Amino acid sequence: MHACGRAKSSSILSRRGRISRPQVSRLERPGTTRKRAVPYPRIIFASVQSRYDFPCLAFPRPRPQRLPDGPLLIASASPCPERGATRTKTVSPSGDGLFRHSAGVCKMTTKKVLIVHEQIGFVADRLPATFDVLKAWEPLTPAERDSVTAMVVSGDIQLQNTYLSEFPNVGLIACLTSGYDGVDVSFAADRGIKVTRAVEVNHEDVADHAMGLLIAWTRGLVTGDKLVHSGKWNGAAKVVTRSLSELSVEIVGMGAIGKAVARRCLSFGVPVLWWGPREKDGLPFRRVPDLETLAHENNVLIVASSADRSNRHMISGKVLDALGPDGLLVNVARGSLVDESALIERLRSGKLAGATLDVFEQEPTDPARWRDVPNVILTPHSAGATRAVLPKLVKQLISNLEAYFGGRDLLTPIAA
Structure with missing residues (x-):
């Protein structure tokens, strides 16, 4: 065995139980400080990861067997970072963990x-x-x-x-x-x-979800599904919805999610503007100077901003009023960014056309809060939770x- 205990052979014990290279680490019996080599032909090592961290050493922790009348012996074939250290860890019957180095004793930490x-x-x-x-x-x-x-x-x-x-x-x-x-x-x-x-x-999955909400509301997918299931579809009148070509999208926050949403909008031929607290170089989209102007110039507002205590309710009643009676709000960011009470009031009064939300001020949100609110699609904060993510x-x-x-x-x- 090398000075730091590195094994020359991957085999520790032969199948007959006799010790082969490398020699088993030295063992200290309780109540003594003298180290002596102890052959233990019946011990079997199964490599498992340790739940302990030794500041002076990190190694996979083999599963030890208890000696008939003494402590546990743990040996490892991984390299030791301290030169000249003897790689032996003993655990006394009382459970105290000590790692024996030639330079001293290191207590076990977790x-x-x-x-x-x-x-x-x-x-x-x-x-x-x-x-x-x-x-x-x-x-x-x-x-x-x-x-x-x-x-x-x-x-x-x-x-x-x-x-x-x-x-x-x-x-x-x-x-x-x-x-x-x-x-x-x-x-x-x-x-x-x-x-x-x-x-x-998970930004790509969140962007997919945002586009799914946008398309579902614009094309009336949820309403159409309910119409068919309820048996109220009789063919007497054609169901007419909006077209994506009528939309212009404004994105709040041009981080990873915002950029992913913008790419998807362009693939559908939908123009994109954006707003954020800071300019960003290299973006092919025009930045609007403030949120109210952004909402006024477009009919879809997609919230993709990070949230903190400084931007709570930044999508205020004034911003929603600027979005107007033909406007749609999509929020896949954080519920705290939107003044939810102001949103519900404008949906009920018809001052806002619709909203699709994956996030809420309080989660899980109270279903009674949304029971009579028209023109909304709600999902349970699932935009970024996929099996792949x-x-x-x-x-x-x-x-x-x-x-x-x-x-x-x-x-x-x-x-x-």
């Missing part, structure tokens, strides 16, 4: 991750075994709260600052979603907590967690 929102509880089963996962909807002891160093949240659900304060050692809030309006980034930054989110993972969201989430625990630059940090 990557404690808390899944905050039960809506994304499926993430717990998809995280690597190197993370010790806790769930906020299950009872937590004070010691467990103190041990949490990273949180996983759904960025569109409120993370209360008072709740965050109950976890004194959290250093990272990782949003599974691209939106992060549920997290007070400034509050987190003041406490030295970093925040990450998903970037350019979920693995990508989890993969990017894991990359941020591993970067944080590994002391590397985060993949998709949010600036405070």
Whole structure:
């Protein structure tokens, strides 16, 4: 075996149970400090990933067997980053974990991750075994709260600052979603907590959904479906709908989603204008100076902007009035961006032609709120949730967690 314990052979034990290359790591019996080689012909190693992180060493954790009257022996064939270290980990019967180096003893630490929102509880089963996962909807002891160093949240659900304060050692809030309006980034930054989110993972699917809502409302697909199912279609009168050629689209927010929506609009021959708080170079679309002008010049307003506390209700009653009685609102961004009460009032009064919404101010939204509202199509915040996207969201989430625990630059940090 090399000085750092690197194996010269991939075989640890022969099938007969006799020790072959490399020699088994040294074992320390309880109550002694002397190391001696102990042949253990019946031990069998099954490589599994560890739920523990050793700051001085990272290696796959084999599944150990208990010695008849002593501690556990764990051996690994992975490289050791500390030169001259003896790669042996022993766990005494009391459960205390020590990693024996020639230079000293390193205590075992864990990557404690808390899944905050039960809506994304499926993430717990998809995280690597190197993370010790806790769930906020299950009872937590004070010691467990103190041990949490990273949180996983759904960025569109409120993370209360008072709740965050109950976890004194959290250093990272990782949003599974691209939106992060549920997290007070400034509050987190003041406490030295970093925040990450998903970037350019589900924008194409959200854009597809936006176009689906636009086409469904413009061509009366939902109304036509109900007409056929109800038996009220008798052929006496032809159902006439709008044409996409009558539309001009304004997009609020020209990020990844906005650009993807714009490309799709152009493929349908629909002209595009946009507005955002900042100019962007290289866009082939004209930027309008303010939201009211944008709404006045077009008859479809698609909201694709990110949301934070500064732009709450930016789609106000005045903007909806500028959109007018022939206008359609499409929101696939965040419900907080739209003054929902003003929207409902204008739909009921006929001051706005229609609305198609995938997001709401409160989610799940109260169905009674929309029961008598005409000319709306509602979907349950599903625009970005596809079978193709979920693995990508989890993969990017894991990359941020591993970067944080590994002391590397985060993949998709949010600036405070």
